[in-house]
Amino acid sequence: MTYDRLIAWLSSGFQNQKAVTVFCKAVLILTLLRILFLWNASLVMVKYHHLSTPRSWSGKIMLAPSVLAGDHFSLVYIFFITLLIIGVFIRWNYLSGAIFFWITLNLYRITMPLTNGADQVQLALAVCMIFMVSTPYFKSPKMMAWQNVVFNASVLATQLIIVFVYFISGWDKLMTASWRTGDAFLMISNLQHLINPFFKDLLTNSIINIALAWITILFELTFVVFVWFRSTRIFTLIAGVLFHVTIAIVLNLPEFALMMSVSYLVFLKDTDYVFIKNRLPESSKS
Amino acid sequence: MNSSASHDVYIRKVAACFAWMIVIHVLACIYFTVTPKYYPLHRTAIALLYKRVFLIGPFYTEHRISISPSLYIRYKESVGEWSPLVDYGSDLHRQYYSAPWRYDRLKQDDLMRHFMREAFNTKWKHSHDPAEISNTKQFCTLSAFITKELIGKENVDSIHLIYSFSAFSAEQSAFKVDTVWNITFNPKQTCDIR
Structure with a gap:
C-alpha cells in the first residue's frame, strides 16, 4: 500500500462498517464466554491474589471492579456479564467501546496470574475497538472527518497488531537454533503442563519436528504478507484458523486459538459477507 | 474552492496525520522485533x-519451552501415614481431557504453577534461612492454596513438596531432570494471608 493509497483508504468513508461491527460483537461474545468458562478458576484465584487499591482517584475509578472482586467476586462478574450482553445487542458506540475497554482492563487485573496471550490480544483489541464507531456522532463536517479517519486508522491498527503477533513470533523462531533444527518441538513434547499426551510421542520424531518447525516459521512469516492481498487473504485466514485449532488441540490452548480466530474477522470485508450470504441456501438466509 | 473540495482537503490532511502515525508505528514494531x-530504546517507556x-x-x-517444571505433593494428617506423592497438575489435565468444557481445570x-514459581523465586532471596522462606507472602499463598484447594482437608499436619525441572540439553539431545526444591513443612505454622 503506497502512501497515497493509504491516505485515500483512510479518508474515503467508513471502510467495511458491517464487517467491523461483526468483529466488535464477536469479541464481546468471546469475552462473555471466557468469563463464564473461567468463573471457577477466577473465583479460586481472587481468594489468593490480593489486589491493592490504586492511590489516585482516576485509578480508583478505573480499577474499582478489580478491587471489589476480592470480596464481591460474583457481583462484579454478573455486572460485567450484564454489560457485555447489553453491548452485544446495542449499536456499537464510543460509550460501549470505552466500557468494554474498562471491563477488559479490570478482567486483566483480576486474572493477572492466569493471563496468557489471549488476554494480551484482547486488551490490545479493546483499545482499538473504542474508536471503531461508524454511526455518525458529530454534526460538524470537520469532526465527522476525524471520526471517519480515526475509525479507519483503528481498524488498520488492529490488523497491524495481529500481523505483528505473527511477525515477532516468526522472526524469533527464525533466529533461534532450536526452532530451525526442530528441537523446539521435542522441548514442547516435554512440557507436561501444555502438551496433550496423545501427541507427545509424535513430537519425538526428528523429521516430523523439522517439518512442523518450518511450517510454523513459514506460516507466521508469510501471514504478514499474504493477508493483505485480495487473492490470498481468505486462504491465509483459513490456514490461520487451522493453525490455531491445531495448537488448541495439541497444546491445550483453546482460549488463544479462539481469540486469534475471532481477531481474523477484522480482516474481512463487507463484500465477503455478501459473498457468503449469496452462497447460503435460501432457507438459511431468511 | 467550494465547501466539498475544502472538506476533501481537510479530511486528507487528517488522514495524512494518521498515515504518518501508522508508518511510524510499523517502523517501531519492526525495530523492536x-x-x-540491548539496542537503544529497548528499555524506554515507549518500548514497554x-x-x-x-x-x-x-x-x-526457547527459554519458555526449554524447562518443564513439575510439582509433586504428599501430605500427612495429624493421625495417619503419608499419602502417596501426587502430581496434581497431571490430575487437573486428566480432568480437562475427560471434560474439555472444564477449561478452568487447566x-x-x-x-498452582504460578504460586509455586513465585514461592521458588523467593527461596533464592532467603536461602540462608528456611524459617524466613516459610513466612514470606509467596510461600504462605502456596501453602494455603495447596492445603485448601488441592488437598482439601482440615487436619493436614505436614506437607512434602518436590519441585523438579526437566530441561532439554541440545548437546546430548536428551532431557535431564533436577530436583530443585525438596521441602517439608507444617501448613498450620505458616502465616495466614487472608
Missing part, C-alpha cells in the same frame, strides 16, 4: 508500552 534487546499493548509476543520462545494448574 528485529533489533537485539509497545511490548505490553501493540507488539504482542513472541510466543514459545487454569487451576496454571495458578
Whole structure:
C-alpha cells in the first residue's frame, strides 16, 4: 500500500462498517464466554491474589471492579456479564467501546496470574475497538472527518497488531537454533503442563519436528504478507484458523486459538459477507 | 474552492496525520522485533508500552519451552501415614481431557504453577534461612492454596513438596531432570494471608 493509497483508504468513508461491527460483537461474545468458562478458576484465584487499591482517584475509578472482586467476586462478574450482553445487542458506540475497554482492563487485573496471550490480544483489541464507531456522532463536517479517519486508522491498527503477533513470533523462531533444527518441538513434547499426551510421542520424531518447525516459521512469516492481498487473504485466514485449532488441540490452548480466530474477522470485508450470504441456501438466509 | 473540495482537503490532511502515525508505528514494531534487546530504546517507556499493548509476543520462545517444571505433593494428617506423592497438575489435565468444557481445570494448574514459581523465586532471596522462606507472602499463598484447594482437608499436619525441572540439553539431545526444591513443612505454622 503506497502512501497515497493509504491516505485515500483512510479518508474515503467508513471502510467495511458491517464487517467491523461483526468483529466488535464477536469479541464481546468471546469475552462473555471466557468469563463464564473461567468463573471457577477466577473465583479460586481472587481468594489468593490480593489486589491493592490504586492511590489516585482516576485509578480508583478505573480499577474499582478489580478491587471489589476480592470480596464481591460474583457481583462484579454478573455486572460485567450484564454489560457485555447489553453491548452485544446495542449499536456499537464510543460509550460501549470505552466500557468494554474498562471491563477488559479490570478482567486483566483480576486474572493477572492466569493471563496468557489471549488476554494480551484482547486488551490490545479493546483499545482499538473504542474508536471503531461508524454511526455518525458529530454534526460538524470537520469532526465527522476525524471520526471517519480515526475509525479507519483503528481498524488498520488492529490488523497491524495481529500481523505483528505473527511477525515477532516468526522472526524469533527464525533466529533461534532450536526452532530451525526442530528441537523446539521435542522441548514442547516435554512440557507436561501444555502438551496433550496423545501427541507427545509424535513430537519425538526428528523429521516430523523439522517439518512442523518450518511450517510454523513459514506460516507466521508469510501471514504478514499474504493477508493483505485480495487473492490470498481468505486462504491465509483459513490456514490461520487451522493453525490455531491445531495448537488448541495439541497444546491445550483453546482460549488463544479462539481469540486469534475471532481477531481474523477484522480482516474481512463487507463484500465477503455478501459473498457468503449469496452462497447460503435460501432457507438459511431468511 | 467550494465547501466539498475544502472538506476533501481537510479530511486528507487528517488522514495524512494518521498515515504518518501508522508508518511510524510499523517502523517501531519492526525495530523492536528485529533489533537485539540491548539496542537503544529497548528499555524506554515507549518500548514497554509497545511490548505490553501493540507488539504482542513472541510466543514459545526457547527459554519458555526449554524447562518443564513439575510439582509433586504428599501430605500427612495429624493421625495417619503419608499419602502417596501426587502430581496434581497431571490430575487437573486428566480432568480437562475427560471434560474439555472444564477449561478452568487447566487454569487451576496454571495458578498452582504460578504460586509455586513465585514461592521458588523467593527461596533464592532467603536461602540462608528456611524459617524466613516459610513466612514470606509467596510461600504462605502456596501453602494455603495447596492445603485448601488441592488437598482439601482440615487436619493436614505436614506437607512434602518436590519441585523438579526437566530441561532439554541440545548437546546430548536428551532431557535431564533436577530436583530443585525438596521441602517439608507444617501448613498450620505458616502465616495466614487472608
